[in-house]
Amino acid sequence: MSIKEAGLSVTKPRLNILNFLNKNHGPFCAEEIHNNIGVDQCDLATIYRCLSTFELKGLIKKCYFGDDLVRYEINDPEKHHHHLICKNCKKVENVGSCFLKGVDKLLSDKGYIKIEHNLEFFGICPNCQH
Amino acid sequence: MSIKEAGLSVTKPRLNILNFLNKNHGPFCAEEIHNNIGVDQCDLATIYRCLSTFELKGLIKKCYFGDDLVRYEINDPEKHHHHLICKNCKKVENVGSCFLKGVDKLLSDKGYIKIEHNLEFFGICPNCQH
DNA sequence: ATAAAAAATTCAAGTCATTTGCAAAAATAT
DNA sequence: ATATTTTTGCAAATGACTTGAATTTTTTAT
Numbered sequence: 203m204s205i206k207e208a209g210l211s212v213t214k215p216r217l218n219i220l221n222f223l224n225k226n227h228g229p230f231c232a233e234e235i236h237n238n239i240g241v242d243q244c245d246l247a248t249i250y251r252c253l254s255t256f257e258l259k260g261l262i263k264k265c266y267f268g269d270d271l272v273r274y275e276i277n278d279p280e281k282h283h284h285h286l287i288c289k290n291c292k293k294v295e296n297v298g299s300c301f302l303k304g305v306d307k308l309l310s311d312k313g314y315i316k317i318e319h320n321l322e323f324f325g326i327c328p329n330c331q332h
Numbered sequence: 333m334s335i336k337e338a339g340l341s342v343t344k345p346r347l348n349i350l351n352f353l354n355k356n357h358g359p360f361c362a363e364e365i366h367n368n369i370g371v372d373q374c375d376l377a378t379i380y381r382c383l384s385t386f387e388l389k390g391l392i393k394k395c396y397f398g399d400d401l402v403r404y405e406i407n408d409p410e411k412h413h414h415h416l417i418c419k420n421c422k423k424v425e426n427v428g429s430c431f432l433k434g435v436d437k438l439l440s441d442k443g444y445i446k447i448e449h450n451l452e453f454f455g456i457c458p459n460c461q462h
Numbered sequence: 463a464t465a466a467a468a469a470a471t472t473c474a475a476g477t478c479a480t481t482t483g484c485a486a487a488a489a490t491a492t
Numbered sequence: 493a494t495a496t497t498t499t500t501g502c503a504a505a506t507g508a509c510t511t512g513a514a515t516t517t518t519t520t521a522t
Contacts, residue, residue, distance in 0.1 A: 211469055211518055232509080245472050250509060252470090268396050270480080270508065293457055313458035327423055328443035341489050341498055362480080375501050380480060382499090400479065400508085 208259040215244035219252050220261065228294040229265040229273035229285070286314065338389035345374035349382050350391065358424040359395040359403035359415070416444065 205212050205220060218239040223230070226238070232249045253274050256262045263277040267287055283296040295312070335342050335350060348369040353360070360368070362379045383404050386392045393407040397417055413426040425442070 213470060213517070215471075247473080247510080248471055251511095254510095255470095266396050268394065270400070272508085293459075295457075315456050315461060326445050327425075329423075331445060343488070343499065345500075377481080377502080378500055384481095385499095402479085 203259075203261055205261075208256075208261055210255065210259065215239075215248045216252050216256075218243055219249065220256070223262060223274065223276050227296075229267075229275040231271040231273050235274075286312070333389075333391055335391075338386075338391055340385065340389065345369075345378045346382050346386075348373055349379065350386070353392060353404065353406050357426075359397075359405040361401040361403050365404075416442070 205216050210216065219235055222235055222239050232246065232253060236246050236249045253262065257264060257274065260277055262274045265273040265275060265285065267273060286295045335346050340346065349365055352365055352369050362376065362383060366376050366379045387394060387404065390407055392404045395403040395405060395415065397403060416425040
């Protein structure tokens with residue numbers, strides 16, 4: 203989906219941000235995006251505002267890696283995947299959804315050790331469906 | 333594991349916190365714990381410090397629900413489970429690990445709708461294993 | 463195109479969960 | 493008990509993120 207298709211005004215900061223996310227792998231936090239597109243290109247507050255707006259429109263999605271940073275990546279439902287993050291160097295690898303048959307085996311095959319995962323489900327419970 | 337077994341000094345705030353977590357279901361954030369054991373019982377900073385220490389010692393574990401709060405619950409490896417959080421009322425239900433065969437079905441059987449999950453893996457990658 | 467209207471950006475100040483420095487108090491070791 | 497170590501309380505700091513309001517840019521209407 204493009205910025206215009208999302209019903210948003212097309213601005214330089216927005217083009218820069220989407221462009222950066224489209225070309226680079228791994229979810230990024232606001233500051234990383236800011237640094238990468240150039241801190242002189244726009245204010246950090248603009249990055250935050252653009253990211254919220256993009257997420258609201260479904261252009262990008264949030265990722266939580268268990269630290270105090272919110273990260274974002276392009277939202278492509280066709281390419282659903284999970285993440286494998288090194289606890290040490292924070293490197294991010296994508297993991298396909300085939301993991302359901304033997305999660306830890308798959309990951310240890312990749313050479314990782316001390317594998318953990320964080321899995322939380324979200325939904326609307328019966329009481330809240332009106 | 334007890335506070336003493338973890339090699340820590342036994343103090344009132346620590347006993348209060350562990351006691352609260354042992355008796356109540358659902359991960360709790362620092363402020364919830366503080367309110368529940370009584371704000372006059374100790375400083376909020378003490379709660380934060382105790383929780384970090386407990387986690388380091390493996391007495392409790394962190395949970396991330398995708399907001400900006402860190403929650404904790406007793407770490408009992410025998411009772412490994414995941415969480416199902418209502419997006420609306422934030423109610424937390426435990427989900428056993430049987431979910432691997434048909435995640436969404438299981439959850440919709442419980443009457444939930446708009447089910448999503450957040451799954452991230454953590455490990456030490458080959459490069460970081462020395 | 464051009465002007466008016468709408469939306470986005472900037473900058474500064476404000477939040478809010480969490481952290482930290484340091485002196486005082488409590489717990490543990492001797 | 494007394495010394496040593498650890499923990500706590502309080503206040504101040506941090507750091508990611510948000511927000512208010514004036515200005516600039518983009519869009520819409522002419």
